[in-house]
Amino acid sequence: xxxxxxxxxxxxxxxxIILVVSVRHIRxxxxxxxxxxxxxxxxxxxxxIHIVIYSDFQCPACKAAKAPLEDLRNQFVxxxxxxxxxYPLQRPHKWALAAATFxxxxxxxxxxxxLHDRLFENxxxxxxxxxxxxxxxxxxxxxxxxxxxxxxxxxxxxxxxQIQKEYSLGxxxxxxxxxxxxxxxxxxxxxxxxxxxxxxxxxEELKKNHxxxxxx
Amino acid sequence: xALLLLIMRLILGAVFVYSGFSKLIAPLENFTxxxxxxxxxxxxxxWPIAFFLPWLELILGTFLFTGFLTRLSAALLGLFSAxxxxxxxxSIVLKLSITECGCFGAGISLAPKQALLLDSxxxxxxxxxxIFSSSLFSLDKKLQK
Numbered sequence: 343x344x345x346x347x348x349x350x351x352x353x354x355x356x357x358x359i360i361l362v363v364s365v366r367h368i369r370x371x372x373x374x375x376x377x378x379x380x381x382x383x384x385x386x387x388x389x390x391i392h393i394v395i396y397s398d399f400q401c402p403a404c405k406a407a408k409a410p411l412e413d414l415r416n417q418f419v420x421x422x423x424x425x426x427x428x429y430p431l432q433r434p435h436k437w438a439l440a441a442a443t444f445x446x447x448x449x450x451x452x453x454x455x456x457l458h459d460r461l462f463e464n465x466x467x468x469x470x471x472x473x474x475x476x477x478x479x480x481x482x483x484x485x486x487x488x489x490x491x492x493x494x495x496x497x498x499x500x501x502x503x504q505i506q507k508e509y510s511l512g513x514x515x516x517x518x519x520x521x522x523x524x525x526x527x528x529x530x531x532x533x534x535x536x537x538x539x540x541x542x543x544x545x546e547e548l549k550k551n552h553x554x555x556x557x558x
Numbered sequence: 559x560a561l562l563l564l565i566m567r568l569i570l571g572a573v574f575v576y577s578g579f580s581k582l583i584a585p586l587e588n589f590t591x592x593x594x595x596x597x598x599x600x601x602x603x604x605w606p607i608a609f610f611l612p613w614l615e616l617i618l619g620t621f622l623f624t625g626f627l628t629r630l631s632a633a634l635l636g637l638f639s640a641x642x643x644x645x646x647x648x649s650i651v652l653k654l655s656i657t658e659c660g661c662f663g664a665g666i667s668l669a670p671k672q673a674l675l676l677d678s679x680x681x682x683x684x685x686x687x688x689i690f691s692s693s694l695f696s697l698d699k700k701l702q703k
Contacts, residue, residue, distance in 0.1 A: 398670035518664040531591035
């Protein structure tokens with residue numbers, strides 16, 4: 343009887359391993375180089391270290407990741423560029439998509455990072471507001487964006503399509519929560535991992551690329 | 559009674575199969591981040607648990623679903639459920655910043671309180687199955703012939 347049990351257990355486990363490996367293989371992972379347009383990139387374009395952050399403006403953990411990401415950029419100023427990609431989690435965050443849309447339209451007028459900073463700085467205020475759209479509009483006005491161009495961008499279905507494209511690209515790359523950060527393809531999740539592992543990953547990548555490592 | 563136990567066996571098995579599978583097809587970093595969020599483990603233990611736990615959930619869930627080593631599988635899954643219930647209750651009491659339990663990868667999103675309710679139900683089912691077993695349409699029954 344024992345032999346039959348061992349044989350059955352081994353058979354079932356073998357089938358499960360094959361199944362998981364096959365599904366992983368079929369799903370694959372999308373390439374990180376399939377970047378969106380370059381309006382949401384900060385830092386030298388030809389930097390050896392490319393950081394992609396999938397983020398949601400209404401997510402407190404994304405706000406917490408802003409400072410460590412800035413620290414990394416300041417530490418490795420010539421070696422790092424950061425690309426922002428939208429990943430609005432609409433179920434827990436009612437206004438995430440609206441914020442992403444405003445930010446996407448600010449990007450069209452080269453003011454993405456300015457609005458990005460304001461949205462995160464005031465996250466608690468607009469998240470709990472009854473009318474966050476008017477607060478977004480106020481921020482846009484403060485930044486001096488062309489109102490007509492901005493409004494036509496907001497109404498343009500292409501804006502939403504771009505956000506959805508970035509979201510689905512993130513999902514293909516295995517993003518499940520925000521913020522998810524890729525440093526030259528290496529995945530980190532959340533501000534703590536970014537703070538603890540980010541610098542060592544960058545140093546390793548720089549060494550791999552035979553680039554000089556700044557003293558920290 | 560036999561039919562009720564069969565239904566419990568299929569539900570409990572299916573939930574763990576889905577839970578393990580959805581974590582296994584996603585990058586490991588997602589589940590390590592979920593475990594980190596519960597703040598109960600020394601960092602050196604997080605990676606091994608993130609690696610092995612989904613496999614155990616998938617294997618034991620399949621065993622239970624097919625009625626193979628039913629009592630043992632149910633007892634082990636009951637143990638997992640008890641641990642999950644404890645961790646979820648702890649996260650609620652300590653007001654940890656966990657908005658999503660991370661139980662099912664990207665598949666199903668549950669708040670800690672919802673997950674606590676689900677896991678308590680699973681724990682009850684696992685207890686029933688480890689006490690009474692379920693031989694209807696089971697591999698155990700076929701193998702004992």
